[in-house]
Amino acid sequence: MATASAPLGVGIIGAGNISDQYLTQLTSFPDVRVLAIGDLIEDRARDQAAKYGIARAGGIDTVLNDPDIEIVVNLTIPAVHVEVSEAIIAAGKHVWTEKPIGVNREESLGLLEKADAAGLRVGVAPDTVLGPGVQTAKRSIARGDIGRPLFAQTQFQWQGPELFHPNPAFLYAHGGGPLLDMGPYYVSTLVHVFGPVATVAALGLRGSETRRVQVGPLAGEEFPIEIPSTVSVLMQFEQGGQAQSLYSTDSPLLRHGVVEITGTEGTLVIPDPNTFGGAVTIIRPLTEAVTPPAPVVHKTVDVPQEGVLVGRGLGLLDMGRAIRAGRPHVATGRFGYHVLDTLLSIEDSVESGTFVPVQSTVDAVGSLPDGFDPLAVTL
Template sequence: MTRTGRVGVGLIGAGMISNQYLTNLSQYPDVEVVAVGDMNAERAAAQAAAFGVPRSGDAASILADDDVEIVVNLTIPAAHVEVSTAALEAGKHVWSEKPIGIDRAAAQRLVELAKERDLLLGVAPDTVLGPRWQTAKRAIQAGVIGTPLTATTAFQSQGPDWFHPDPEFLFAQGAGPLFDMGPYYLSALVHLLGPITQVVAVGTKAYETRTIRSGPRAGTTFPVEVPTHLTVVSRLANGEAASSLMSTDTALFRHGVFEVNGTEGTLVLGDPNYFGGGDLKLYRPITEFRDGRMAQEPEIIAEEGPLSGRGVGALTMARTIRRGGDLHIATGEVGYHVLDAMTSIEESVERQAFVDIRSTVAPIPALPADFDPFAATLTTSV
């Protein structure tokens, strides 16, 4: 039976990030959250009640729900592949929080399974679908900075243990600043400039244990399993080079350094953990001195399109399910390529050598300039 109207969504995972997804998905007219699932049934029921979702239960109940067409996988990274695989095998399309998984081979099998089942697989971050990044992509494609040459990115903090009540998983295998924050920066690089072909990296770890600083478990210590300060150099397919700092070992909080340099200018974009909400700055090469100083004022490029939020990736999938087209650009293939790059960065740290990236992705199109997540574009069910 061909379905029409809004696309039914079911969440698996009712932790902190589900608040943002539920808030945003409830504002997109083309989708409807019909169920929330979690291994903790009480937590799932509480989230469902808080956001007016009609049903709740465990993961199995979401997979068995005929009204669920897209499963939004918000489990911890170590469970991403297992839950996404179960959803695909149940005939559901899948939107997964980042990363796609923590094992390269398992994630590749997941991408292949989605193709075999003719189902859509999408992977966060969907911040790259926000107006800041789409405006930047169209500007770069239009040649505003000339030929792209390099990119510079940085994320610095003293770590999520200072605010998160259960931060252990963020310092375990498959997490750390590389797997937790890296997907935002690396995905933005891939969307804007193309696939990564080679990396070299140095990684260190300031502490062997950390202490939870907030919530009911404050004072509890836990082990740190992964590097918490990484310096990475990436080579991209079109010849560009990018330098990236990812750290949870610095007292200085500096989020969202993201700059793309070209032959005719530098585009300053801001934090890839956010969808937008501010203008882009374009710096042209210096052409004069004023009072003995370099005169350099940025040109302002206004963002195009309404500001969206987490869940917009599931929305682009929903519209693609109903209407076809190429709105679904935060794909499983892109998610796998980013995982491949992150795993290669880990290997580079261990081997102290350059590592070639095995995977690649085709050029990623920009969303239409008139893309509006808040528009009702799908017909009403009959």
């Protein structure tokens, strides 16, 4: 077993598309040792292990039964996130799970209760909100750079993941779609800024009933659309503030990464929440009258970005260091559950055509510790 002075022993379950992003980063962190990869398709796990120099690979039990693994990264499809995470908890290991934490409230709460009873932690993606982009923006708001935050606007629209994903059907099944797939990035960012969500309202539609795979061995195959592929959302936050969001995979026009927070003294433009960095800019109010047709010239202020730019796995690293230090980690299971509850409440609103209160809440969301350097040796 690892000691408090040794690097974190990490295992991965799920060797699909997103595993490359995690493995690229986790194998670069000095405080982490990736010890094993497991997948239902064992050859896929072995291929990834060979690619990244991981010692052990095979089925899921290869990871669960390894006594040196402290944290397991759950990269399975959303429909089995809770099932796999519960198996990890039962094996006595902490969980870092890809988003969402689950696809329904009851099972997801049950997972958190089992983790609490076992004295183990759950961390939930996205950890993009821990990158220098959103963290810099969050500090800017805390300093009062835009006064009191009033409202936000976010936007994600394009044709859909079938353009690049070799097996995209699960992204249009229950637990997927632009809302459950991309919504966690935007809702997580908004909760970091405004606090927990109180009420939502939404409209949804399906642009088509089926789609075709565009790439890979399944190219040309049709699959059904089980969820709304366009969702328009209004959100009210517990502590005040509002947000308006669009999530769509029905649009030939690509427009994504739009996150704008308007306060009493300016508008803060935040980087794409599906990335870890990017420019943070403040638009100041006009101070002189404008006479048409003279153009409006905004005064902009660039906010210097703070922190080390890395990628997926940052949240796991924070959780691991927090476990060793006995402090809270940022991307907690309770935070991930509130994001899921908000997204499911949006789905409920689409179905009912009414405003829907979000039943869960979450404490004030912390930030990474000052001077957090993922490339430093601390363990």
